[in-house]
Amino acid sequence: MSSGRMRRLGAWLSERAGLGLLAERFGCDRRGRAGLEKRLGSAALLLFLVLAGTGALLALHYQPAAEQAQASLRRLDGAVPFGQLVRRGHCWASHLFVLVLGAQLLVRLASRSYRGDGELEWLAGLGVVGLGLGITFTGTVLPWSLEAQAGARVAGSLASEVPWLGSWLRRCVLGDDTLTASTLPRMAALHLALLPAALVLLAAAQALFGWARRSRWVEPARSAAPARTPAERAALWVALLLLLLVMVLLVRPGLGTPGELPLPTPPSARPTWVFAWLHGLLRLTPRSLLGLSGTATIVVGGLGVVGLAALLPFVDRRGSRATIGLACGALASFLGLTAYGLLA
Amino acid sequence: MIQDGQDPNARLAPRREMLDYAVSGLAALLGLGALYPVARLLAPLPGPTVRSVSLGPVSAFAAGSARSALFGSRPIVAIRAADGSFRAFGAECTHLGCIVHYVPARDRLECACHGGRFGADGRVLAGPPRRPLESLRIDVVDGEVMVGRA
Numbered sequence: 001m002s003s004g005r006m007r008r009l010g011a012w013l014s015e016r017a018g019l020g021l022l023a024e025r026f027g028c029d030r031r032g033r034a035g036l037e038k039r040l041g042s043a044a045l046l047l048f049l050v051l052a053g054t055g056a057l058l059a060l061h062y063q064p065a066a067e068q069a070q071a072s073l074r075r076l077d078g079a080v081p082f083g084q085l086v087r088r089g090h091c092w093a094s095h096l097f098v099l100v101l102g103a104q105l106l107v108r109l110a111s112r113s114y115r116g117d118g119e120l121e122w123l124a125g126l127g128v129v130g131l132g133l134g135i136t137f138t139g140t141v142l143p144w145s146l147e148a149q150a151g152a153r154v155a156g157s158l159a160s161e162v163p164w165l166g167s168w169l170r171r172c173v174l175g176d177d178t179l180t181a182s183t184l185p186r187m188a189a190l191h192l193a194l195l196p197a198a199l200v201l202l203a204a205a206q207a208l209f210g211w212a213r214r215s216r217w218v219e220p221a222r223s224a225a226p227a228r229t230p231a232e233r234a235a236l237w238v239a240l241l242l243l244l245l246v247m248v249l250l251v252r253p254g255l256g257t258p259g260e261l262p263l264p265t266p267p268s269a270r271p272t273w274v275f276a277w278l279h280g281l282l283r284l285t286p287r288s289l290l291g292l293s294g295t296a297t298i299v300v301g302g303l304g305v306v307g308l309a310a311l312l313p314f315v316d317r318r319g320s321r322a323t324i325g326l327a328c329g330a331l332a333s334f335l336g337l338t339a340y341g342l343l344a
Numbered sequence: 345m346i347q348d349g350q351d352p353n354a355r356l357a358p359r360r361e362m363l364d365y366a367v368s369g370l371a372a373l374l375g376l377g378a379l380y381p382v383a384r385l386l387a388p389l390p391g392p393t394v395r396s397v398s399l400g401p402v403s404a405f406a407a408g409s410a411r412s413a414l415f416g417s418r419p420i421v422a423i424r425a426a427d428g429s430f431r432a433f434g435a436e437c438t439h440l441g442c443i444v445h446y447v448p449a450r451d452r453l454e455c456a457c458h459g460g461r462f463g464a465d466g467r468v469l470a471g472p473p474r475r476p477l478e479s480l481r482i483d484v485v486d487g488e489v490m491v492g493r494a
Contacts, residue, residue: 150457153441171387178436180391180417262412262419262435264445267456282440283458287474294472295440 010230037113039236040104046237047097048199050244054090055192062142064188066181069144070258077255084252091253092244094136098274101132102334109312110327112319117213119313124206126309131199136274138191144184145256150269152187153179154282161299179261273342277334280341391417396492402484405430410446413491415480419443420491421453422482423464432491433466434478444477453477 061080063072076083105125108114114122137155141148156179159169167177175182257266271279278298285294292300316323394416405411410423412435419435423446433453435443442457452469453462460471467476481494 150442153436153443154457157440168383168387171390175388176417177390178418178441182388262414262421262443264412264421264435265442265456269442269456279458282472285472287472293474 035111037104037107037111040100040107042236043240044097044100044104046240047093047100047244048203050093050241051090051097052196054086054093055196057086058090059192062188064142064185066144066184066260069142069184070255073143073255074258085248088248088251088253089244092247092251094139095272095274096240096244096247098132098136101129105129106327106331109330110324112316112321112323114313115317115319117216118209121206121209121213122313123310124202124209126306127202128199128206130306131195131202133274135191135195135199136272138187138195140272141184141187142191143255146259146263146266147256147269149179149261150265151271151275152183153265158295158299161293161296162303163300270342273338276341277337278341280337280339280344283344284337284340396490399489399491401487402489403487405489408448410448412443415491420480421446422489422491425451425464430482430484430489431464431466432480432482433462434480436478437473438468438475438477439471439473 058076061072061076061083063069073087076087078084108122108125137151141152152174156170156174159173160166162169171177173183173186174180175186257268270276281298282295285298287294289297312323397413397415397420399405399411399413399422405422405424407424407428408426410421412419412421414420415434420432421435421444422430422432424430437444437455437457437460439455439458439460442455444453444455444460444462446453451464453464453466454460455462455471455473458472460473461469462473462477463469465476466479468474479494481492483490483492
C-alpha cells in the first residue's frame with residue numbers, strides 16, 4: 001500500500017473513531033506538549049493493555065485454588081501452545097509497568113507538575129502507583145509457591161501493624177487470621193478484577209483532571225507547533241514492544257518452589273525487585289525503634305510518607321525546587337535499599 | 345394557590361431544598377449502609393478453633409528430629425530432643441509470620457525470611473523478632489504424640 005493511501009486510511013480512521021479529537025482534547029497532538037511525563041503515561045497505557053490482554057489469556061488456564069494453582073501454571077508453561085510466551089510477556093510487562101509508573105511519579109515530583117490546580121491529578125497519580133504496586137504484589141502470590149506464600153504472610157503481618165485497622169486489614173489480605181487456602185482466591189480476585197478496575201477508573205479520572213487543568217491554562221506559543229505524525233506517535237510504543245520482546249525471549253520468569261503448608265519457608269524466599277527495598281528495610285530495622293517494634297515503625301513511617309506526599313500540592317503551592325532534591329533522594333534511597341534487599 | 349405578583353419558583357424553593365436534603369441524606373444512608381456488609385465480607389471471621397492434633401506414633405518420631413503439621417490453619421513444629429523429650433511451637437515467626445524450620449546441627453529454629461533465630465525452647469536468639477515462638481502443649485497419649493494449646 002502506498003504512503004498516500006496509508007495516510008488517507010489513517011485520516012479516515014482518525015476521523016470516524018474520533019482519535020484526533022481525543023488526542024486534541026487530552027493535549028497530545030502538538031509537538032512539545034508531550035513531555036517526558038506524557039510519554040511515560042503513554043508507555044504505561046501500552047503496558048497496561050499488554051497486561052490486560054495477556055492476563056485475560058492466562059486466566060483461561062490458571063486455576064486459583066491452593067492445590068491446583070502451581071500445577072496449572074506448570075501445565076501452561078509446558079503443555080499449552082505459546083502458554084509460556086504469554087506468561088513471560090505478562091510477567092515482564094508487569095515489571096516494566098511498575099518501572100514506568102515509578103519513573104512517572106519521580107518526574108512529576110521533580111518537575112513540580114502538581115502546580116497550577118493540579119492537586120487532584122497528583123492525588124489520582126499517587127493512587128494509580130499504589131494500585132499498580134498492589135496488582136504486582138497480588139500477581140506474585142498467584143503461583144502459590146512457598147516463596148509466594150511467604151510474601152503473602154509478610155504482607156498480612158505488615159497490614160496487621162496499621163494502627164486501629166490492623167487485624168481487619170490482615171483478614172482482608174489473608175481471608176483469615178493466618179495464611180490459608182482461602183487466601184489464594186482472594187488474591188486472584190484482587191489481581192484479576194478489583195484492583196485493575198480501580199486502576200482504570202483512577203487513571204481515567206487522572207486524565208480527566210489533567211485535561212480540565214490544561215483547558216484552563218492556554219499556551220499559545222506551544223500550540224502553534226506542528227502536529228506529530230502517526231509514525232512519531234507510534235515510535236515509543238514500537239520501541240517498548242521491541243524491548244518487551246527481547247526480555248520475553250531472553251529471560252524465563254521462575255515459578256518458585258512448589259509446596260503446601262506446613263512446609264517451612266525456603267531460603268530462596270526473596271521478593272521481586274519491586275519490593276526488594278522493603279525487604280532490605282525490614283532486615284536493616286532494629287527490633288525496637290522510637291518505642292514501637294521495628295516493623296510497626298516502618299508501617300507507621302510509610303503511612304506518614306504517603307500522607308505527606310498526598311499533602312504536597314496543598315503545602316507547596318508555588319512549587320519549590322527542593323522537590324528535585326527530594327526526587328533524587330527518593331531514587332537514591334530506593335536503589336540503595338533495593339540493592340541491599342537483593343543481596344542480603 | 346398562586347397570588348398575583350408572587351414568583352412561584354420562590355414559593356417552591358424551600359420545598360425543593362428540603363427535597364434535596366432528603367434525597368441526599370437517603371443516598372448517603374444507603375451508601376454507608378452498603379459499606380458495613382462490604383467491610384464484613386472483605387474480612388471474614390477466623391475459622392473454627394482446634395483443640396488438639398496428632399503427630400503420629402512416638403516410635404516414628406526419631407530423637408533429634410522435628411516434625412511440621414497444621415494446628416487448624418496454623419503451622420506448628422514439634423521437636424524431639426536427643427534425650428527423648430518433646431517440645432512444640434507455633435511455626436510462624438513472630439517477626440512477620442514466615443514459617444521457621446528446625447536445624448538439628450545447631451539445635452535451633454531459623455526463619456529464612458529476615459534472619460530470625462530461636463532456641464529449641466522457643467526464645468529469641470537473634471534477628472528482628474521481639475517475642476518468643478508461641479509455646480504449645482505436647483503429650484503422649486496411648487503411644488501417640490498429641491499437640492494442644494498450652
